[in-house]
Amino acid sequence: xxxxxxxKRGFSKDEFEKRVSNAQxxxxxxxxxxxxxxxxxxxxxxxxxxSQFWESPTRPWFLVIPTEGDPIAVxxxxxxxxxxxxxxxDIRTWQAPNPxxxxxxxxxxxxxxxxxxxxxxxxxxxxxMSLRMPILDFLKLRETIQSEIVNGSPAIWEMRIVKTEAExxxxxxxxxxxxxxxxxxxxxxxxxxTEREAVCKLRIDIAKRGADSTPFMAGISGPSGxxxxxxxxQDRILEIGDxxxxxxxxxxxxxxxxxxxxxxxxxxxxxxxRVHEALWLATEAGIKAAVPGAKTDDVWKxxxxxxENAGAIGNNVGRLGHGLGLQLTxxxxxxxxxxxxIAENMVLTIEPGMEYAPxxxxxxxxxxxxTKDGSKLLTKRAPRExxxxx
Amino acid sequence: xxxxxxxKRGFSKDEFEKRVSNAQxxxxxxxxxxxxxxxxxxxxxxxxxxSQFWESPTRPWFLVIPTEGDPIAVxxxxxxxxxxxxxxxDIRTWQAPNPxxxxxxxxxxxxxxxxxxxxxxxxxxxxxMSLRMPILDFLKLRETIQSEIVNGSPAIWEMRIVKTEAExxxxxxxxxxxxxxxxxxxxxxxxxxTEREAVCKLRIDIAKRGADSTPFMAGISGPSGxxxxxxxxQDRILEIGDxxxxxxxxxxxxxxxxxxxxxxxxxxxxxxxRVHEALWLATEAGIKAAVPGAKTDDVWKxxxxxxENAGAIGNNVGRLGHGLGLQLTxxxxxxxxxxxxIAENMVLTIEPGMEYAPxxxxxxxxxxxxTKDGSKLLTKRAPRExxxxx
Numbered sequence: 001x002x003x004x005x006x007x008k009r010g011f012s013k014d015e016f017e018k019r020v021s022n023a024q025x026x027x028x029x030x031x032x033x034x035x036x037x038x039x040x041x042x043x044x045x046x047x048x049x050x051s052q053f054w055e056s057p058t059r060p061w062f063l064v065i066p067t068e069g070d071p072i073a074v075x076x077x078x079x080x081x082x083x084x085x086x087x088x089x090d091i092r093t094w095q096a097p098n099p100x101x102x103x104x105x106x107x108x109x110x111x112x113x114x115x116x117x118x119x120x121x122x123x124x125x126x127x128x129m130s131l132r133m134p135i136l137d138f139l140k141l142r143e144t145i146q147s148e149i150v151n152g153s154p155a156i157w158e159m160r161i162v163k164t165e166a167e168x169x170x171x172x173x174x175x176x177x178x179x180x181x182x183x184x185x186x187x188x189x190x191x192x193x194t195e196r197e198a199v200c201k202l203r204i205d206i207a208k209r210g211a212d213s214t215p216f217m218a219g220i221s222g223p224s225g226x227x228x229x230x231x232x233x234q235d236r237i238l239e240i241g242d243x244x245x246x247x248x249x250x251x252x253x254x255x256x257x258x259x260x261x262x263x264x265x266x267x268x269x270x271x272x273x274r275v276h277e278a279l280w281l282a283t284e285a286g287i288k289a290a291v292p293g294a295k296t297d298d299v300w301k302x303x304x305x306x307x308e309n310a311g312a313i314g315n316n317v318g319r320l321g322h323g324l325g326l327q328l329t330x331x332x333x334x335x336x337x338x339x340x341x342i343a344e345n346m347v348l349t350i351e352p353g354m355e356y357a358p359x360x361x362x363x364x365x366x367x368x369x370x371t372k373d374g375s376k377l378l379t380k381r382a383p384r385e386x387x388x389x390x
Numbered sequence: 391x392x393x394x395x396x397x398k399r400g401f402s403k404d405e406f407e408k409r410v411s412n413a414q415x416x417x418x419x420x421x422x423x424x425x426x427x428x429x430x431x432x433x434x435x436x437x438x439x440x441s442q443f444w445e446s447p448t449r450p451w452f453l454v455i456p457t458e459g460d461p462i463a464v465x466x467x468x469x470x471x472x473x474x475x476x477x478x479x480d481i482r483t484w485q486a487p488n489p490x491x492x493x494x495x496x497x498x499x500x501x502x503x504x505x506x507x508x509x510x511x512x513x514x515x516x517x518x519m520s521l522r523m524p525i526l527d528f529l530k531l532r533e534t535i536q537s538e539i540v541n542g543s544p545a546i547w548e549m550r551i552v553k554t555e556a557e558x559x560x561x562x563x564x565x566x567x568x569x570x571x572x573x574x575x576x577x578x579x580x581x582x583x584t585e586r587e588a589v590c591k592l593r594i595d596i597a598k599r600g601a602d603s604t605p606f607m608a609g610i611s612g613p614s615g616x617x618x619x620x621x622x623x624q625d626r627i628l629e630i631g632d633x634x635x636x637x638x639x640x641x642x643x644x645x646x647x648x649x650x651x652x653x654x655x656x657x658x659x660x661x662x663x664r665v666h667e668a669l670w671l672a673t674e675a676g677i678k679a680a681v682p683g684a685k686t687d688d689v690w691k692x693x694x695x696x697x698e699n700a701g702a703i704g705n706n707v708g709r710l711g712h713g714l715g716l717q718l719t720x721x722x723x724x725x726x727x728x729x730x731x732i733a734e735n736m737v738l739t740i741e742p743g744m745e746y747a748p749x750x751x752x753x754x755x756x757x758x759x760x761t762k763d764g765s766k767l768l769t770k771r772a773p774r775e776x777x778x779x780x
Contacts, residue, residue, distance in 0.1 A: 009625070053620040055606045055639055056719035057518045058712070077706040081749075082621035096708050097723055099517060125525040127489060128447045135515040135525065136541055151526055200597060207594050215605070216445045228471035230443040235399070249445055316467040318486050322448070329446035333487055359471075 004176045007169040009253045013087045023159045027067045030155040034066040034114045035122040038132040041326040046071050048086045059096040060133035062107050066114045074107045104137050122152020129153045157331050162345045168369045170255035172378045175367050179380035181205045182261040189389045191265050195219045195233035206250050216249030224272050225360030240266030249328040258324045259365040259379050264386040275356045276386050278310030279364040282352035290375050296338040303352040312354035321351035346370045394566045397559040399643045403477045413549045417457045420545040424456040424504045425512040428522040431716040436461050438476045449486040450523035452497050456504045464497045494527050512542020519543045547721050552735045558759045560645035562768045565757050569770035571595045572651040579779045581655050585609045585623035596640050606639030606718050614662050615750030630656030639718035648714045649755040649769050654776040665746045666776050668700035669754040672742035680765050686728040693742040702744035711741035736760045
């Protein structure tokens with residue numbers, strides 16, 4: 001992975017035009033005259049607007065993508081100059097915050113002027129999405145607008161689920177940064193460190209290697225495995241016999257990696273070795289199963305049979321991997337019943353995990369991009385043998 | 391500020407009981423039988439649940455706070471072991487993701503069993519809040535539940551707007567970390583650095599000094615001022631005559647600082663000096679005006695008269711400061727017409743900014759906690775003279 005170049009930041013106007021044109025085809029199929037989006041990732045996907053200002057919940061922002069013509073930004077005045085840095089030409093602003101009318105009448109009049117063929121406008125109402133605006137304002141808009149506002153989430157996920165080449169280059173680069181940092185971490189760790197110290201070292205190294213941010217970095221440890229994978233790090237001291245699990249979603253130019261690594265302290269029991277090997281093989285099977293035309297169910301089954309044979313007593317994650325891109329997790333899910341057909345240029349995690357004894361979990365994870373007839377590993381494959389920290 | 395100790399992470403059970411008891415008084419006043427919350431900060435405020443897993447939009451989470459009794463967590467199975475680390479005893483889980491019923495029937499049955507005195511349940515429907523769940527699921531819940539679901543946002547902000555001593559200690563500590571990093575930054579900067587390099591140095595230093603994360607760090611530069619304050623850093627090279635504006639929301643144990651600093655490169659024009667001095671004085675006036683019993687309007691007026699006299703031609707921010715805490719920005723707003731009465735133990739930013747020539751903005755910012763009869767500076771006051779980088 002040494003040959004991966006730093007991708008140019010941002011995307012060409014041509015790329016955004018292709019995204020919009022693809023979105024318009026999908027909107028036509030879903031019989032939508034337009035969609036309007038309110039959340040950081042959907043606004044960024046279509047506009048390129050890049051800001052951390054989303055941390056402030058005070059002002060709503062809107063981007064309207066009509067079936068015909070270019071997107072229209074309907075945003076607070078404070079965002080005007082920043083939006084002008086993007087390819088979006090039609091930028092309409094209001095003075096915010098304004099408790100009496102925070103952009104709703106401006107959004108309504110913008111939507112009313114969209115050509116009506118279907119009488120329906122899609123919004124972020126469905127699964128794996130939420131609406132970043134006061135719901136009372138949304139309900140008021142829905143009541144007073146002529147068009148019907150319907151669930152646009154399935155259409156929006158259809159637009160985003162297959163990545164462009166430039167998006168894959170971005171994800172590959174952040175995967176490379178995190179892979180190299182994970183690989184270098186054992187030299188920085190010692191028995192007696194706390195979880196928090198270990199995670200802080202990795203966080204700093206990932207920043208030094210060129211990541212923009214690390215919104216997600218869970219670090220959890222326990223004797224021979226961990227009891228959960230979503231809360232941590234804490235001040236627990238790393239001792240002989242422990243496994244330290246670190247999972248990071250770091251970003252480069254808005255795009256996430258999402259994969260973990262495990263480190264053993266002092267020694268590895270034969271039971272941990274056996275489980276680690278089973279998960280390593282389950283990952284191999286998952287990668288092999290994820291090919292164009294296969295279903296997410298097939299990927300799940302390929303991993304699950306190995307995990308079950310290895311004696312899994314449970315897995316509270318509810319799936320064995322998922323999509324990723326502008327967000328840490330995106331559809332689809334490798335889950336029995338998900339049934340998404342895998343297609344070229346999807347980017348997916350392969351994430352087998354198992355609880356092999358009560359309170360003892362081990363989870364592996366890699367990121368792949370689907371190619372024409374198989375897949376390409378975006379992460380540097382985890383070592384087959386657990387690294388042992390002394 | 392050298393005497394500020396590292397606050398103990400997390401909060402005592404006693405603190406959470408006081409938060410809930412205060413919330414219950416406010417719910418009674420608002421005639422709510424319960425509130426249910428879905429967003430990271432509201433769930434953390436009442437439960438102490440600390441996770442970065444919110445980056446994944448896949449699964450909704452719920453916390454129910456009834457007017458009588460302890461909070462009830464209604465969460466995906468993956469979150470069960472993590473929630474057990476908190477003071478919450480009543481934890482109800484479902485196997486997620488589940489497209490057919492992602493917790494809605496479990497939430498409904500939980501809410502149905504709450505004692506009904508008012509027949510109303512508050513949800514995050516109003517200003518400066520959104521609902522972190524699919525809106526279609528919310529609408530289904532609203533239609534099928536016996537109680538009326540009403541706007542709980544005003545009640546929830548009333549619960550959070552006045553901080554506890556332990557919360558103020560947390561905010562003070564992250565303000566200290568960022569203040570010291572800002573102060574040390576000039577030694578690390580040179581003419582010829584890019585915005586991105588400058589911001590990366592500060593980000594790493596803040597992490598080394600003990601911050602947990604830096605969700606917000608805008609870095610923008612321009613000759614004698616900046617054209618906007620929400621998008622950046624970029625690869626722009628810092629040149630003689632530039633002002634570099636950096637604004638960070640970094641966190642310690644969940645609590646934010648939110649303040650900026652400005653650095654001059656090579657030289658400072660007399661015009662920039664004049665504007666900088668006016669903003670420094672406006673900050674002084676804002677700090678002095680923010681006392682218990684005063685209104686946010688008074689704080690705004692105290693700053694605005696100085697800014698106007700100094701020749702402001704505009705300010706697209708829409709306000710001159712705001713609350714902060716678990717979020718980068720929280721109510722109230724220092725804004726004409728906001729009219730919030732300032733009370734002891736509110737934590738506020740004092741943020742005068744002005745565009746003094748087209749495309750040339752300078753913004754100052756400090757963080758304060760309101761005391762019994764005045765305020766206490768949580769940040770180390772910005773230097774009256776702009777630091778000049780050579």
